[in-house]
Amino acid sequence: MIFEASRPKALNQLNKFVDNNLGEYSKLRNFDFGPEKRTNISCLSPYITHGIITEQEVILKALSKFSFSKNEKFIQEVLWRIYWKGWLELRPNVWADYLVELNQIRNDFQNNQNYLNAIEGKTNIDCFNEWVKELKENNYLHNHTRMWFASIWIFTLELPWQLGAEFFMKHLYDGDAASNTLGWRWVAGVQTQGKHYLATEWNIKKFTNNRFKNIKLNENATPKVSGKSYQIIKQDFNNPQKIENRNLLIFENNLSFEITDFKENNFKKIYLISNKNENRAIKLSEKLVKFKSHLIEDQEKRLKNKSIDCQIIDISELTNIENYYSLYPNVGENLDFLNSSNLKIDFLYRNLDQLAWQYCNKGFFNFKNYIPKIISSFN
Numbered sequence: 001m002i003f004e005a006s007r008p009k010a011l012n013q014l015n016k017f018v019d020n021n022l023g024e025y026s027k028l029r030n031f032d033f034g035p036e037k038r039t040n041i042s043c044l045s046p047y048i049t050h051g052i053i054t055e056q057e058v059i060l061k062a063l064s065k066f067s068f069s070k071n072e073k074f075i076q077e078v079l080w081r082i083y084w085k086g087w088l089e090l091r092p093n094v095w096a097d098y099l100v101e102l103n104q105i106r107n108d109f110q111n112n113q114n115y116l117n118a119i120e121g122k123t124n125i126d127c128f129n130e131w132v133k134e135l136k137e138n139n140y141l142h143n144h145t146r147m148w149f150a151s152i153w154i155f156t157l158e159l160p161w162q163l164g165a166e167f168f169m170k171h172l173y174d175g176d177a178a179s180n181t182l183g184w185r186w187v188a189g190v191q192t193q194g195k196h197y198l199a200t201e202w203n204i205k206k207f208t209n210n211r212f213k214n215i216k217l218n219e220n221a222t223p224k225v226s227g228k229s230y231q232i233i234k235q236d237f238n239n240p241q242k243i244e245n246r247n248l249l250i251f252e253n254n255l256s257f258e259i260t261d262f263k264e265n266n267f268k269k270i271y272l273i274s275n276k277n278e279n280r281a282i283k284l285s286e287k288l289v290k291f292k293s294h295l296i297e298d299q300e301k302r303l304k305n306k307s308i309d310c311q312i313i314d315i316s317e318l319t320n321i322e323n324y325y326s327l328y329p330n331v332g333e334n335l336d337f338l339n340s341s342n343l344k345i346d347f348l349y350r351n352l353d354q355l356a357w358q359y360c361n362k363g364f365f366n367f368k369n370y371i372p373k374i375i376s377s378f379n
């Protein structure tokens, strides 16, 4: 599996998937046939996470092929990531607390042999070891495999979910503060309190097409318990009434300015912000840093082709720039940097997020009711 870092490649992947495989998505999506056979799922997440293509673009393309009802499952999945994002935006302390806990646990586990065996893929669970290798080599895992992986990590290897979430963020090309942190919390049983996800040998065997057998797992573990609960922090995600001709900052989550809601606005200059490991709480693998750099360079190239004045700068150089807006970077490492540097910024929010995040106060079941309304706003 190769993820090439460019918008044309992302569009090609989208078109290929919609034309050939979308029709069977809801029937086949849960199967992990192995890294060489990924046509049953879209493999678009590394691109969507970085804003190379947008959720709206993906959904509209799917709807150009099939009706809403035939597409319902796929559309729900695409909107899950917006739901997780909105959920975290309304409860940003979940991310802040996660990083604090991670820092403590990291120290406690730095010499823990169980942990070291897990991240080296040297456990006595063959499928798990294979997935560690796959994660490091391909920087991607199938959704069902992420669920099994996290469940084995937490309930059979008995390691803290926080370290597993860090391991994913280090390597996943689609690594995303919301989907990843909340995905791990959900498997552990602290997201929906008292409800955890337990991987079973039967399920792994079936959905890997018998590629793995004789897997000894703890299939009776109880959910993890968290003493913390999080209240919603009410926030306005409002844009300025009038967008002035200032500079614009773009972070790694919005790397296709030409398809954003702000493409018609005039900005003096666009700064593409690169955040290497010096300013991250979770250090990324070398391959992931390179992937992000290539995506940023691809955006720079597309902007320059349109004669838009732009420049790539490191996040540490932000203090040298004045008078700007920023496309909102979402709860995560980049926003943390801005907050810790006390930079006062006027954010620009995507219309889709402004609309959808107001429905993220409850569970996904409730959010689903608003999907037709969200989609009707695309036209």
Ligand SMILES: Cc1cc2nc3c(=O)[nH]c(=O)nc-3n(C[C@H](O)[C@H](O)[C@H](O)COP(=O)(O)OP(=O)(O)OC[C@H]3O[C@@H](n4cnc5c(N)ncnc54)[C@H](O)[C@@H]3O)c2cc1C
Binding pocket: 029, 041, 042, 043, 044, 045, 046, 048, 049, 077, 078, 079, 080, 081, 082, 084, 141, 142, 143, 144, 146, 147, 150, 168, 172, 174, 175, 176, 177, 179, 180, 181, 183, 184, 187
């Ligand atoms: C423990 C755990 C950690 C995860 N970490 C991440 C992460 O860091 N970044 C990330 O983008 N996704 C994460 N996911 C969600 C999901 O596994 C991936 O989005 C999906 O596997 C991407 O593959 P795809 O593009 O082929 O998905 P498809 O099945 O083709 O789905 C299409 C799109 O829908 C979205 N999507 C699908 N399933 C989910 C889901 N369960 N949650 C949120 N969005 C979804 C993605 O944007 C995806 O590209 C995680 C899931 C779990 C269980």
